[in-house]
Amino acid sequence: MKFSKLLLSLTLALGFVASASAQTVMKISISTAQNSHQGVGIDTFAREVEKRTNGRYKIQTFYSGALGGERESIEAVQLGTQELTLTSTGPVPNFVPETKILDVPFLFRDKAHARAVLDGPIGQEMLKKFDAKGFKALAWAENGFRHMTNSKRDVKGPEDLKGLKMRTMENPVHIAAYKGLGIVTTPMAFPEVFTALQQGTVDGQENPLSVIMASKFDQVQKHLSLTGHVYSPCLILMSKPAFDKLSAADKTAFLEAAKEATKANRARVDQDDANGVAELRSKGMTVIENVDKSKFVAMLAPVNAEFEKQFGKANIDAIRNFK
Ligand code: EAX
Numbered sequence: 001m002k003f004s005k006l007l008l009s010l011t012l013a014l015g016f017v018a019s020a021s022a023q024t025v026m027k028i029s030i031s032t033a034q035n036s037h038q039g040v041g042i043d044t045f046a047r048e049v050e051k052r053t054n055g056r057y058k059i060q061t062f063y064s065g066a067l068g069g070e071r072e073s074i075e076a077v078q079l080g081t082q083e084l085t086l087t088s089t090g091p092v093p094n095f096v097p098e099t100k101i102l103d104v105p106f107l108f109r110d111k112a113h114a115r116a117v118l119d120g121p122i123g124q125e126m127l128k129k130f131d132a133k134g135f136k137a138l139a140w141a142e143n144g145f146r147h148m149t150n151s152k153r154d155v156k157g158p159e160d161l162k163g164l165k166m167r168t169m170e171n172p173v174h175i176a177a178y179k180g181l182g183i184v185t186t187p188m189a190f191p192e193v194f195t196a197l198q199q200g201t202v203d204g205q206e207n208p209l210s211v212i213m214a215s216k217f218d219q220v221q222k223h224l225s226l227t228g229h230v231y232s233p234c235l236i237l238m239s240k241p242a243f244d245k246l247s248a249a250d251k252t253a254f255l256e257a258a259k260e261a262t263k264a265n266r267a268r269v270d271q272d273d274a275n276g277v278a279e280l281r282s283k284g285m286t287v288i289e290n291v292d293k294s295k296f297v298a299m300l301a302p303v304n305a306e307f308e309k310q311f312g313k314a315n316i317d318a319i320r321n322f323k
Pocket of ligand 1: 031
């Protein structure tokens with residue numbers, strides 16, 4: 001009796017040691033600050049993974065491009081030197097070209113439309129395209145609708161954009177569209193943007209209110225226009241080999257954690273969109289709220305015809321008309 005009790009406690013103790021040492025640490029990164037819609041996303045993800053795997057997996061969180069810009073982080077995940085990243089789709093077409101269509105300007109009516117497309121069959125099919133490229137795309141998340149800022153003048157219509165030198169993401173669809181609006185495009189990784197704005201290397205940039213606030217662009221930009229010219233999705237990407245190694249139950253835990261992360265991330269985008277204009281005005285920005293979007297759409301007609309050829313009009317319409 002005594003002996004078997006001893007054996008039992010020994011087994012328990014050994015088991016404990018084994019499970020404690022069996023903790024696997026993984027890294028996840030974002031390019032914005034911790035206090036942001038993306039920060040809320042990865043903090044939630046880390047907490048949920050740890051909770052749902054009883055601490056067998058620990059997710060280390062890295063903010064503000066500490067592990068590199070978005071393209072570098074995606075590359076690191078593809079190589080497997082970093083397990084996870086939450087990134088905008090900006091640089092993603094270089095890896096999975098099928099995502100390009102989502103970056104077409106004025107494609108989505110509002111966030112509800114965009115979220116429905118991403119969470120529906122079109123978006124879910126697209127997530128599967130990542131498998132063949134070394135990724136497991138766990139979920140769509142969100143940056144939000146992008147708006148333009150600059151240091152030179154109020155932008156009320158596309159005529160005010162002519163000749164403005166603007167930083168863009170390293171995204172071919174954005175670059176083609178912004179050129180069509182008369183912008184002088186300068187693609188650049190996100191971690192370099194604040195300094196480029198500060199030093200006047202570029203006049204402006206475009207990002208959702210969430211990113212503008214989290215990155216304190218109000219300190220180096222005077223004029224904001226709510227152009228909402230393109231919806232910017234985010235993705236939670238994982239290294240495919242790292243995901244494949246998980247047990248079936250742990251795979252579910254990671255996928256569920258990603259869903260919770262997306263919920264928290266989207267809620268924060270909503271909050272930032274609700275508070276952003278007042279907050280940025282209080283920091284000294286002028287905000288043009290009533291931008292005539294139809295003028296932008298009209299000016300983009302030739303570029304859009306190009307996009308329809310490239311992506312198929314039927315595919316674009318399927319997204320536009322999705323209910
Ligand atoms: O994902 O590069 C960008 O402008 C992105 O919107 C930013 O890194 C947040």
